[in-house]
Amino acid sequence: MTHPWTERALELHRACGPIDLHADTPVLLRWGYDLGRRHEPPLPQAALGFHVDLPRLREGGLAGQFFALPSWPVRLFGRGPGAVVDSLLDALEKAVRRYPDQMVLARSAGELQAARASGRLAAFCGIEGAHALEGRLERAAHFASRGVRYLGLLHFSANQAGAPAFGRGRDDRQALTDFGRELVDELNRLRVLVDLAHINRAGFLEAAARSRAPVIVSHTGASAVNPHWRNIDDDQIRAVAATGGCVGIIFSRRFVGSDHLQGVCEHLLHLARVGGDDLPALGSDWDGFVTPPEGLEDASRLPNLTAALLERGVSESRIRKILSENVVRVLAAGFD
Numbered sequence: 001m002t003h004p005w006t007e008r009a010l011e012l013h014r015a016c017g018p019i020d021l022h023a024d025t026p027v028l029l030r031w032g033y034d035l036g037r038r039h040e041p042p043l044p045q046a047a048l049g050f051h052v053d054l055p056r057l058r059e060g061g062l063a064g065q066f067f068a069l070p071s072w073p074v075r076l077f078g079r080g081p082g083a084v085v086d087s088l089l090d091a092l093e094k095a096v097r098r099y100p101d102q103m104v105l106a107r108s109a110g111e112l113q114a115a116r117a118s119g120r121l122a123a124f125c126g127i128e129g130a131h132a133l134e135g136r137l138e139r140a141a142h143f144a145s146r147g148v149r150y151l152g153l154l155h156f157s158a159n160q161a162g163a164p165a166f167g168r169g170r171d172d173r174q175a176l177t178d179f180g181r182e183l184v185d186e187l188n189r190l191r192v193l194v195d196l197a198h199i200n201r202a203g204f205l206e207a208a209a210r211s212r213a214p215v216i217v218s219h220t221g222a223s224a225v226n227p228h229w230r231n232i233d234d235d236q237i238r239a240v241a242a243t244g245g246c247v248g249i250i251f252s253r254r255f256v257g258s259d260h261l262q263g264v265c266e267h268l269l270h271l272a273r274v275g276g277d278d279l280p281a282l283g284s285d286w287d288g289f290v291t292p293p294e295g296l297e298d299a300s301r302l303p304n305l306t307a308a309l310l311e312r313g314v315s316e317s318r319i320r321k322i323l324s325e326n327v328v329r330v331l332a333a334g335f336d
Helices: 007-016 025-029 054-059 081-098 109-117 138-145 178-190 201-210 234-243 261-275 303-311 316-334
Strands: 019-023 064-070 103-105 121-128 148-152 193-195 215-220 246-249 280-282
Touching: 007 303, 007 316, 019 121, 019 215, 019 246, 019 280, 019 316, 025 064, 025 081, 054 121, 064 081, 064 109, 064 148, 081 103, 081 121, 103 109, 109 121, 109 316, 121 193, 138 148, 138 178, 148 215, 178 193, 178 201, 201 234, 215 234, 234 246, 234 261, 246 261, 246 316, 261 280, 261 303, 261 316, 280 316, 303 316
Parallel strands: 019 064, 064 121, 103 121, 121 148, 148 193, 193 215, 215 246, 246 280
Antiparallel strands: none
16 A cells, blocks of 8 residues: 655655666566656566666656666577677667757766756766676776766676675675676776675675775665575675675665565664664666565555655654655765
């Protein structure tokens, strides 16, 4: 059941200018999805996708959306992993050119604020998996030059940087490879955020300790709330907090362990208890083959989360941090 928006909740929500750290919509764009047209999820419980478009992002009050560019260790569309990511970037840039009055590509906190002042969505992008580099460190600079703001070291399979939390090549004993260590250093140099979603625990902790800049986890849950391979434990939470980074909580019933948005609230509040109020953020994974909890079925429903947090007695200052301020701080520390 959708949470009723109170006037106070909606006013706070829109004043915050929420930012979501992860949506896989570019994959849909690659197949002709019209970002400017309102869609409805075709499957029951809004399963799998069709969660994000410009009308629903606007209705949901979002000021910034990070669009994820997944990479896999296989050839797709006759192209290698790096070329596939370039094609996804091309598709996102095409959508921006098609709707210049509604969205703009952004890389920094300053560009986010400028986009918001002009009434447009700030569209950020991040790569999901270092497979896109194909073992070449110089490819990180190429993607940085195209506006990529974070790079996830792993996805669902091992690559030259390390091993995944789950998937092909899983090895819980392996930390970062030499290439992975060099990559963390290079991303710091390029001011591209290191994303620790999907990496195994050993690699996660090493990367967080090595990074000289804030690290993020773009989309995950807390294993203390719901034990699951996809979620991170309290030591990992503290490791991100120690860098000044932030953690986006995923909107997935399976990983959150709840069919309702109250489950997302539980994960957000656990992050704050363990890592402090500067840590929690939003990492929906909309359009990423997830089934969102009831009340967060698509981008238009995001004010339901603000209303639920207020109802639980969370202060407005803490909600502001969750919805946007923590991500803005990390962006400013890493780029501005």
